[in-house]
Amino acid sequence: MIAQLRGLLAQVEADRCVIDVSGVGYLVQASSRTLAVLPQPPELALVLVETVVREDAILLYGFAEASERSWFRLLTTVQGVGAKVALAILSVLPPPDLMVAIGGGDKAMLTRAGGVGARLAQRIVTELRDKCEGMPTGAPAGSVVPGVTIAVPTQRSIAADALLALSGLGFRRAEAQPVVERVIDRLDGRADLDVVIRDALKELAR
Structure with missing residues (x-):
């Protein structure tokens, strides 16, 4: 089962997108909210996936959170x-x-x-009604949502995710890790995963 896809965003339509992973284009259906936060093609994108297997098809549904x-x-x-x-x-x-x-x-x-x-x-x-208690909300840090704990990504977790993404694109960890660390240091605590990956790709491509 596919749990997530990380690759180049090849196409975005009203209710779906295509993500190119090593030359294979995966058709992913998604909400308008998820599609709105994806980068512009053909940039690197990561979507979480729910795989639904039917008798006549295998369908992928993608989510930004x-x-x-x-x-x-x-x-x-x-x-x-x-x-x-x-x-x-x-x-x-x-x-x-x-x-x-x-x-x-x-x-x-x-x-x-x-x-x-x-x-x-x-x-x-x-x-x-009785099942939604404790469900995640994805609300930004600082939002008041009773009974919900908001997990804020740390620089360490962002670095690890960025290295995984770059490894999936064919870069060796030894060459990617110092670049990712430099990018995160340059962002001075304001690191965002998409930005880290984008800037690291620019340096690695030189």
């Missing part, structure tokens, strides 16, 4: 909520808003998503 993937899994446990409807919900309601809507029984918020009528919204609230 682990919290969005967790909510996708939870939503699709509700009868009548398939992958398409779950993505539609996540396109209009990010995880923090989704938690508020379900926890507060706000069916009107849920019906903003395509394919969700009043009856289905009620079913989602009824079935998930």
Whole structure:
């Protein structure tokens, strides 16, 4: 099963994208929120993946955050909520808003998503209200979300992820590691994974 894809973003459409991993293009369906935060093609991209195997197809659903993937899994446990409807919900309601809507029984918020009528919204609230406690929200640091702990990436974890990405692109760890460390030092504590990978690629390509 595919859990994540890291490669060159080859194409972005309204509800899906294509990620080129070592010459193989993977078609990944995603919410509009995930597609909006992807870099411009053909830059390096990383998406978390939920693989759905059917009798007639193997489908990949991509997410920019682990919290969005967790909510996708939870939503699709509700009868009548398939992958398409779950993505539609996540396109209009990010995880923090989704938690508020379900926890507060706000069916009107849920019906903003395509394919969700009043009856289905009620079913989602009824079935998930007791299950959403402790679900990740992906809210930014400093946001107040009762009962939720927000994990903030450290420079060490960013460096490790950047090295994994560069290794996947064919760079040896010995040559990539000092470059990644220089980039992170230059960013002076404001390191972001996408920026670190982009800047490291520029140096390595020289």
